[in-house]
Amino acid sequence: MSKILIIEDELNISNLLKLHLEREGYQVAQVFDGLAAMDSFLKLMPDLVILDLMLPGKNGLDICKEIREKYDTYILMLTAKQEELDKILGLELGADDYVIKPFSIRELLSRVKVLLRRPHLNKSEKEAEEQPLSSGELELRPSQMEVRLGGRRLLLTSLEFDILYFLMRNKGIVFKREQLLEKIWGDDSYVYDRSIDRIISQLRKKIESNPASPKKIVTIWGVGYKFDENS
Incomplete structure (x- = not known):
């Protein structure tokens, strides 16, 4: 069972994502502020992180960069800012994908499945x-x-x-x-x-x-x- 960490401060969005992801069979944990994000990440060691760009305490760009320094966990960013896409997908951060708010749950679930289906290959x-x-x-x-x-x-x-x-x-x-x-x-x-x-x-x-x-x-x-x- 793949593990997913949702880092999103909007309770309604986070709970909606959790509901649909659990229906798909994923193990899901939630974090609602940026300061607690890395502690939760290290405890869960998720296969994929759904990460909001704008968070209280520490923003999503900083969290993404911190994860990328040591881990190759898939990162799917949530953003309401079209102009931030170059930072999200850029070399210095390298998120795997993004979804712009407001988004379709079906579209987000599809992108989650695409990321988690990438095969593990032998040498x-x-x-x-x-x-x-x-x-x-x-x-x-x-x-x-x-x-x-x-x-x-x-x-x-x-x-x-x-x-x-x-x-x-x-x-x-x-x-x-x-x-x-x-x-x-x-x-x-x-x-x-x-x-x-x-x-x-x-x-x-x-x-x-x-x-x-x-x-x-x-x-x-x-x-x-x-x-x-x-x-």
Whole structure:
């Protein structure tokens, strides 16, 4: 059973998250202020932390940085501030994903499941998985969870990274939406086909010189998507 720590000072939000996460079978603990966050983290040693950005006592950015200094626990940030996303996903903090308030419970549960489904690989599998991938000026480094375009680091969510990684590892192969859903989300019933379209659209804005006429992630009408091996 995966353990999740919710660090959120708004009681209604925290209790709602706890209710739905426990229904999914997770062991859940709650913290309501920033000063108590690390003590609770060290006692529980969770597999994933849901961390609010704005907390009394100590803010979420500082807590995220403190966790990242020693632990590779997955961190899902909650924020009402669009302008804070560069800090949340940046090199100095490196949260795994974020959700902007107000958010859909189904969307949040989906992102939790995606993070917790990342496999634990043996040494040879890990070495193969961590080989850098490139296409022109686009470079993906799995071991650092990092994507660069022309040397500039791109800020991707974990879902965007996972889809881009999968498509780049399978250049030239066309995948239906349901195949991508199965690969990224497994049997998660909370995610729908059009979620793929939305994530692909966001990815194109970040990696394509002209997102309206993409050259890397190409749509095969009536079928799905592929990463063009000639891009």
